[in-house]
Amino acid sequence: MPNEKTMKQAEARIKNTINKSNNLLEEKHNYEQILKHNMNLIFVIRQENDRFYFSLLAGKLKEKLDLSDNLIGKNADLSILDHGLKALFKEKIQESLTGKEVSFRHTYQQCDIYSMLSPIVKNGQVIEIVGTSIDITSFKKAEQEIEYLRAYDRLTNLPNRDKLLKDLDESIKDKKINPLKALIMCDLDRLKNINDTLGQYAGDQVISLISERLLQITPRGCKIYRFGGDEFVIVMDQTIKDISRLAEEILHIIRQPFVLSKNDFYMTGTIGISYMNESVEEAEEYINRASVAVHYGKVKGGNRVIEYNNQMSEKYNEILLLESDIRKAFQYNEFTLSYQPKVDVHTNEIVGVEALIRWEHGKKGMIPPSTFIPIAEEIGMIEKIGEWVLREACSQFVKWQSSGLKPVIVAVNVSAVELQQSEFLKRVKKIIKETGMDPNYLEIEITENSIMQNTEECIDRMNQLREMGISLSIDDFGTGYSSMGYLQKFPINYLKIDKSFIKELFSQSGSAEIIKAMIQLGHTFGLKVVAEGVEGEQILSFIQNQDCDYYQGYFYSKPVEPELIKEKLLAYS
Template sequence: MTINPVDNLVDYQEIEQIINRFHTLSTKDEMQKITNELYHYFKKKMHSNRGLNEAISKAFRLMMIDHAGYIIYIDEQFCKQLGYMKEELLFHHYRTLHAGVHDGQFYEDMWSTVQKGNIWEGDICTETKMNAIIWYRTKLIPIVDVEDRIVAFAAFRTDINDVKDEDTQLVEALNDDYRKVFQQLMNLIFRVRKNKETGEYRFSLIEGKLTKKLDIHTENTYDQPLDIVFKNTDNLHVIEKFDRVFAGEEKETTFKHQHGSFFLYSLLTPIMENDEVIEVVGSSIDITSLENAEKRIRYLAFHDQLTDLPNRSKLRDDMKELVDQADQFSSFAVLYCDIDRLKHINDTLGDFLGDQVIQMIAKRLNNAIKDNGSLYRFGGDEFVAIIEGTKEEIDRLSEKMLCEIKQPISLQGHEFFVTSSIGISLFGVDSFNAEALMNHASIAVHYCKVNGRNSRLFYTPKMNKMYNDILLMEGEIRKALYHNDFELYYQPQINVHTGEVIGLEALIRWYHKEKGYIPPSEFIPLAEECGLITQIGEWVIRKACNQHVIWIEKGFKPIRIAVNVSAIELQRFDFANKVAVIMEETNMDPAYLELEITENSVMRNTEDCIKTMNALRDMGVSLSIDDFGTGYSSFGYLRKFPINFLKIDQSFVKNVLAESSNAEIIKAMIQLAHTFGLKVVAEGVEEQEVLDLLQKQQCDYYQGYFFSKPIPPDKLEQLLFGSQPVI
């Protein structure tokens, strides 16, 4: 074995010369002389070598290990410092001295270096026999023989425990300064390290004023697991967050979690060294008040503040969920409860007492329902209950609800009684649809109120036509038809470019002798619902045709008259025949009659509507799509409709100056109509600027208050032949 500094202690050439002299010796005295020389030479050299070893022992702790890592030499001072006898270490593996501070990779790198013939230098932590820790600055040097083969390794170690202690004290001082700073922060600050062998995450620091609120004792947090901070939280969710940050997949990540009764919002940020995440720094803030506020907002969004009952929004969601989860065997009902004449209590005693009555009724209804279902405040004096059970059980429970409500009420010296009307619809009997169930229950409760109140009724299909307002208005409409109380007003349609009146729209008007003017928006829907719309429609067509003939007889120039047709009329199989009869009876030229049809009406039973429209066109009648843009007709069907005109709904026209999008929509509608060879009429024109825009977009005709409001026939005659428009 060769260690260069030691080799220089022995002069091999001098030894060889002395030995060669043995071959020339002839006497015993000469041989003894040479032997003495060799003895003194080696004694002198060994003394020098012992001095070198003592010097090395004072300067270093020397240990030699073989290829397998077993100790083949160790000096006395090294053994003494480690607390071992020489025999306890010689021919034992060097891992006996491992302190568990360095990981496997550390030793693999060290061995890889020296086995390549290179010197390895570094700091190694060694454990004594008494489990104390000593740090050595170490040089591990390969030892080679005369043929330069590595035969062993010499480890020269220098004790640097005092340096490490100073470093530790410095780090601790710095950490102490950081802690003092972090302790003043409102948030929670922490550092987390990952054990490379076990993969566990451990805290190395937790500070901040928030620790006191969370009852975290910072003096005991070092090397503690994550659940110190992340209590009451999905552990896998938290570990996944740390995994992603330590793996370098995210520069930082945030998440919400719970710690006891507190809600925290945490941020994790990686600390990098040599392109490796060695630590994660985190901070947490207390968002408990915000979370509670959000919960309160969510609660208020679905609960009535006066009664604390679930509200209409919650009812809608619960109904949808209940219906979605129900099957053909499910049995439940919707009970629509309307408090009778609560408005009189508010008017008499004030809204404050009225609110108290509502609260009291809510408690009574809840008491009646108990565990059989859920109660909601639908709004005002209306409650809705969803009850599970058979029809017989629901019948008994609804009777109990009525009885609870009509018990005497005593408030501030006043005693009074209230009653209620309850409409009931059954799932699977009346409908399988949530909206339909609510609608049917509402119809039942209205019919219940019409028929005396303070009762309950199960929905039947017959109730659809039995609302009080429908029943009353039906009689009035019949009287108006019989006495010819309706009349027609006319609104001119004007050529956008020439200003010429090219047509009229006939509009029904009703002046009731007792109720005064009743707008079409009130009686037309009712007439449709009660089946009188066909008679009204027939009356309007006949009246318009007669008026046209009268004007011709007066010598006026023929003009086209447009009449609105309801969806119900258009759906009738004999509608075209009735129109033909009217024109024949009135002697009306079909070329001057235009029928206006809403786009939604033609989308019901479309193919039959197209047949009817073709029959009308064959007679010479013009057709137009009214209120275009408000329905859902497809362009495919629009090509099939045998129409002449397309009327843009006034909702687009009136706001065209204020909303640029409306201008673009109108432009597109005009282009579309012209593509299909149709003329375009814009409704609701009231300003010159709107008319200018329509002219620019090549619209054909318009009608609206800018030229004239709808007026009766006599005033229209003055307008058509006079110089001043009627305003």
């Protein structure tokens, strides 16, 4: 007969078993609740003989797709899908059975769906496939809007530079170029004076009025483009006489007064004409020729029409001078870094800073990065400048740390040229080692387009950066490829919404929905979302309500010197 000690041990084992059982039941309940309240759709696909069956696990999306609760935990034949969708799923399942993760878009019940199939492999065999479906209807609408915004200027609704390049490329490929077809580039003279005097809004009014006037005078068959800034391009297929007449008429309408703030303002323009023929095979060449003619006309005083010829070299001379100035600026330490805080949307606490290069030219004043960085890339100076920026930013972080400040992430912009250089990773490692920078507080910002130029190589380098502890962000999101595929494919941490969308949040129809979709998209892929260009409390309130994570902009701080950043950080220490 068991003694008392044996009985107590048995009782203890029984209680322990019961506790474990209760814990497992609780975990099971919690797991079921998570699945139940998941906003997506989760399902499992199994193969029996030559047929495929799927069973729903859970997800609120099933209600929107009108899927029966009876499918939960039950095997259902693919025949519940219509013929086209059934064939698509069979194709993707077969692909997934090779052990490959598969993602694809489709529609169901008038919803746009993004589905992902992930094979479960055991002993080298796929035993089942776990699927996830996400409702991307709102994002697809926003994506269509982005596609329009990518091809058309938001201020004038004219096709933009990208659309011009695309249209010219198509014409060249189709060999439809008429020898008399011309590209007319019109550059407004001294629009900056109006912007500086009356503000950006007045300058935008001028651009809008110019576009209206151009639409009124251009013959049928002509295409008008907002090339950018203060430039328009007209592509026409007319006689030389008609082309010259239109160019002069464009100058005439520009000279007509503009009523701004109840006052008349007068402007002039400079026009460059590039005649198109089959000897030129690149769209950019036509544009460059017209641009050279414009710059030649401006050197002559502006307010005139210039037809391109091969002797026009003033523009190139100016570029050569700027190239020389860039080399001297680097040699004589004329470049400096300013830092703009990245702030938590909800706590208003600084969580990071972005390092921004500045160049104060001795004679020309402040030259924006958008002017000198492309030239630096072209002349092979970007490697040295990029290395200096990274080293300076890392050294500054260490200085802040030595002062006892709370560590915050320092973000550095990297160009497509730098990212593709074979020595880039070695250079980053060397700078981190030599400066004593903690890589866990370093962030590298890359634009959408730069990561798409050499995809596989970019993925490899980005993965190596992540392995070093460095964070990665996609800068200016929405202005480039805007592909859901790369958000899933590339090892990024942050998504930065371009300031152009934030700026027009309340002035452009659809902007709010686009920003909402971008934030939701980022969170769907587990990314932190940063809104750039926040300049008012109303905008901040909006992104707070959308659960955006961080923001940058003049509402909190413009880019400032390191000492001012130190003061701001001390306020939170």
